[in-house]
Amino acid sequence: MPHPRSPSLLSPANYDNDAASLRSPSEQDSDSDDDEFLRHPRSTLELSQHDRSVLEDEDELEKLLTRTGPALGLRRIFSPNGSSVRIGKRERRRARREARLSRRERVSEEGELMYEMEEGLGDDDTSSLMSGSSMDLDGKEDYLYEPPSKPSWRRIVFVSAIIAILFLILFLGAYKASSTFRAVHPHVQPLLSNGTSLFAPTTILISLDGFRADFLDRGLTPALNSLIANGVSPQYMTPSFPSVTFPNHFTLVTGLYPESHGVVGNTFWDPDLDEAFFYTHPAASMQPKWWNAEPLWETAEKQGIKAGIHMWPGSEAHIGIVEPSYVDKYNGSEALPRKINRVLELLDLPGPEDESDLMPLRPQFIAAYVPDVDKDGHTYGPNSTEIRETISRADDLVAGIVAGLESRNLTNLVNIVVVSDHGMASTSTERLVQLDDEIDLRLVERIDGWPSRGLRPKQPENMEILEEQVARLGKKYADAVEVYTRETMPERYHFSNNDRIAPLWVIPRTGWAIVERPEFDVKKALETGEVYHPKGIHGYDHEHPLMRAIFIARGPAFPHEPNSRLEAFQNIEVYNILCDSLGIDPLPNNGTLRLPLNPVGLHSDEHAPPQVRPSDPPEPSSATITVGPSESTTAATEASSTTVTPSATSPAGNDDESTSWWGAITGKLEEFKEWAGELFSAEKDNHPQL
Incomplete structure (x- = not known):
C-alpha cells in the first residue's frame, strides 16, 4: 500500500491519462507548487503571507502593464458595464489566482483528512474520493464568471443624445462649408486673362x-x-x-x-x-x-x-x-x-x-x-x-x-x-382727385399703395358699399382713374394672386394723383395757387x-x-x-x-420703328371706366404717344372739310395750340411763380 503522503495518489495523471495534456502550463505550475506543499506542509500564517505577497507583486505588475490616458476614460464611458469590465485578461488572471489559493487551502485541510481516511479506504474508494475532489476543484471555475449587468437606460439615452448632437453639428458644419461648392455651371466660360489677372x-x-x-x-x-x-x-x-x-x-x-x-x-x-x-x-x-x-x-x-x-x-x-x-x-x-x-x-x-x-x-x-x-x-x-x-x-x-x-x-x-x-x-394741381370727397373713408380700415390706392374695408359688410362708391368714382373721373376689385384686375397687370393685394383699387391714370385730406386739399390749392408735390410720379399702368x-x-x-x-x-x-x-x-x-x-x-436700320417720344403731361383720354377689366387703358396709352398719327379719313359727310385748305389750316392751328399748351404747362411746373 502506498505511503499516505505519496504525491502519486493525488496526481491526476495517475487516474487520468489525458489530464496532463489538458492542463495549461500555469495550472501545471500550480500543481507543482501543490506537490511541494504536500511534501513540506506550511502553517496557515505562512501560506497567507506568501499568497498576499504574490498578489501584491502581481497587482504591481498589472499597474505597470495597464494602459492609461484619455482613451481609458472613453472606454469606461462607452462600456455597457460602466468602468468595470469583468471579462478580460486582468480578471481572468485574478480568477486563476483566487482559484489557486482556494485549492491550496482545500489541499491543506483535506491533506490531513485524507491521511486519516486513507487508512480505512481502498484504492478504489480513494480514487473515487479524489475524483470527486478534482471535480469540485475544476467546478470552481464555473462560479468565477459574473454575467455583465444590464446597462442603465439613462446612460443609453445620454450617450445616444450626445452622439446625435455631435452628428448634427458635423452635418450642419459640412453642409455650410460645402454650400458654395455645390455648383452646376451649364454656361461656364473659361477663365480669361486681362494680362495681369484671371477673370x-x-x-x-x-x-x-x-x-x-x-x-x-x-x-x-x-x-x-x-x-x-x-x-x-x-x-x-x-x-x-x-x-x-x-x-x-x-x-x-x-x-x-x-x-x-x-x-x-x-x-x-x-x-x-x-x-x-x-x-x-x-x-x-x-x-x-x-x-x-x-x-x-x-x-x-x-x-x-x-x-x-x-x-x-x-x-x-x-x-x-x-x-x-x-x-x-x-x-x-x-x-x-x-x-x-x-x-x-x-x-x-x-x-x-x-x-x-x-x-x-x-x-x-x-x-x-x-x-x-x-x-x-x-x-x-x-x-x-x-x-x-x-x-x-x-x-x-x-x-x-x-x-x-x-x-x-x-x-x-x-x-x-x-x-x-x-x-x-x-x-399738376389740376390733375388731382380728392378721394375722401367720393369715398366714405370711415368704412376703410387701411389704404395701401401709392399713387394707386388699395382699399381694405373695416368690416366685410362694408365691401359692397365701397364697391358702389368706387364705381361711381370711376364714372365721374373716367379720364383720371381706373377702378377694379382684385378679381377684376386686368390679367396683364399680374396683380391679384396674393393676399397682400387689397380687395379694391383706385388706380390713377398717368399724370394724375389721388390725395386725401389733410395731406392735400385740392379745392383750397386751386384757390390759392398751391403747387402739388411731388412734381413727378410713377406707379401707373x-x-x-x-x-x-x-x-x-x-x-x-x-x-x-x-x-x-x-x-x-x-x-x-x-x-x-x-x-x-x-x-x-x-x-x-x-x-x-x-x-x-x-x-x-x-437700331440704325432704315426699317427700324421710330423712337417713341411720349407727351408729358399726357393728353387727356375720353375713355369710360367701370369696376372691372377694360380695354380703354390701351386706347389711353396709344393716345398719349406723339408717334400715333391721326387717321386721314374723317367721319362720313366731312370729307370736303378735311380736304379743304381751310381744314388744313385749322388742323395746324390746333396742333400749334396743343404744343403751346404743353410747353406752358411744363414751364409752369418748373417755375411755380409763373
Whole structure:
C-alpha cells in the first residue's frame, strides 16, 4: 500500500491519462507548487503571507502593464458595464489566482483528512474520493464568471443624445462649408486673362432708378448711347405693375411678378402677419418675412459665385441662409463718384489664380443702385432743368465705370448691364382727385399703395358699399382713374394672386394723383395757387410710354453685332439673362428669354420703328371706366404717344372739310395750340411763380 503522503495518489495523471495534456502550463505550475506543499506542509500564517505577497507583486505588475490616458476614460464611458469590465485578461488572471489559493487551502485541510481516511479506504474508494475532489476543484471555475449587468437606460439615452448632437453639428458644419461648392455651371466660360489677372465670368449690373427710356434722346447721355452703339438693347423695357421701385427691383433679381415674390408695393399690408411694409422704414422693411423669393445674389453664392451688392433694395434683409459676400448699406446722400470707386474696388479684389482656385475674393456678380434720377424726378419733375443735370451726372457714372474697365483691359472680359426700374410722369394741381370727397373713408380700415390706392374695408359688410362708391368714382373721373376689385384686375397687370393685394383699387391714370385730406386739399390749392408735390410720379399702368425703362448690355456674354436691336420685353426677363451671363442655374421664374439673345436688327436700320417720344403731361383720354377689366387703358396709352398719327379719313359727310385748305389750316392751328399748351404747362411746373 502506498505511503499516505505519496504525491502519486493525488496526481491526476495517475487516474487520468489525458489530464496532463489538458492542463495549461500555469495550472501545471500550480500543481507543482501543490506537490511541494504536500511534501513540506506550511502553517496557515505562512501560506497567507506568501499568497498576499504574490498578489501584491502581481497587482504591481498589472499597474505597470495597464494602459492609461484619455482613451481609458472613453472606454469606461462607452462600456455597457460602466468602468468595470469583468471579462478580460486582468480578471481572468485574478480568477486563476483566487482559484489557486482556494485549492491550496482545500489541499491543506483535506491533506490531513485524507491521511486519516486513507487508512480505512481502498484504492478504489480513494480514487473515487479524489475524483470527486478534482471535480469540485475544476467546478470552481464555473462560479468565477459574473454575467455583465444590464446597462442603465439613462446612460443609453445620454450617450445616444450626445452622439446625435455631435452628428448634427458635423452635418450642419459640412453642409455650410460645402454650400458654395455645390455648383452646376451649364454656361461656364473659361477663365480669361486681362494680362495681369484671371477673370471668371463677371457681370456688373447698374440700376438707374427712375430713368425713363426717352431720357436717352435728350442729348445728355453720351456714355449710355455709346453702350447702345457697341452693345445690344431694345428701344425700351417694360416694368412690372405697379411701376414703383421696390417691387421692380426685386423682380429684376428674381424674374418673378410682384404678386409672386410678395413685394407688391412700396407700402402694403399683410393680413397674415398683421403688419405693414414701409419702404422708408428699414427696421420694418429689411426683414426676410417680406421677401418671399430667392434673389440672384443668394442663388449665385449657393453655386460658388461671390456677389457684391451696393445698396440694392432688399439686399440688407437677410433673405436666405446664404448672404452676399459684400453688402453696402443704403446711403441716399452718397456722391456718384464714390459709387464708381466702390464698383471698381470690388473688381480689383484678388481673383482666381488658376482653374483650381475656388475661393477668390473678387465677386463675379456686382450690383449697384443709383437713386439720383428718381429722387430729382420727384422733386423737380421729369421735364425740369434740374433733372437734365441729374441725367447727365448719371451718365457720368456709367462713363466712369466703363473707363475703369477699359483701363484694366476688361472691356471684352466683363459684362456690363444697365437697367432702370420705371419711368416718370409730370403732375399738376389740376390733375388731382380728392378721394375722401367720393369715398366714405370711415368704412376703410387701411389704404395701401401709392399713387394707386388699395382699399381694405373695416368690416366685410362694408365691401359692397365701397364697391358702389368706387364705381361711381370711376364714372365721374373716367379720364383720371381706373377702378377694379382684385378679381377684376386686368390679367396683364399680374396683380391679384396674393393676399397682400387689397380687395379694391383706385388706380390713377398717368399724370394724375389721388390725395386725401389733410395731406392735400385740392379745392383750397386751386384757390390759392398751391403747387402739388411731388412734381413727378410713377406707379401707373406699366405699359404706358412714360413708364418705360431701359436695358443695355455689352460684354463677352453678348457677342452680338454692335448696335443690335432687340424686341421690347418686360423686366421679368432680366433675371435669366443675368444668370446665363454668370453661368449659373436660374430658379423657376416668369421669364422665358435665355442667352444668346436674338436681335431683330440694328437700331440704325432704315426699317427700324421710330423712337417713341411720349407727351408729358399726357393728353387727356375720353375713355369710360367701370369696376372691372377694360380695354380703354390701351386706347389711353396709344393716345398719349406723339408717334400715333391721326387717321386721314374723317367721319362720313366731312370729307370736303378735311380736304379743304381751310381744314388744313385749322388742323395746324390746333396742333400749334396743343404744343403751346404743353410747353406752358411744363414751364409752369418748373417755375411755380409763373
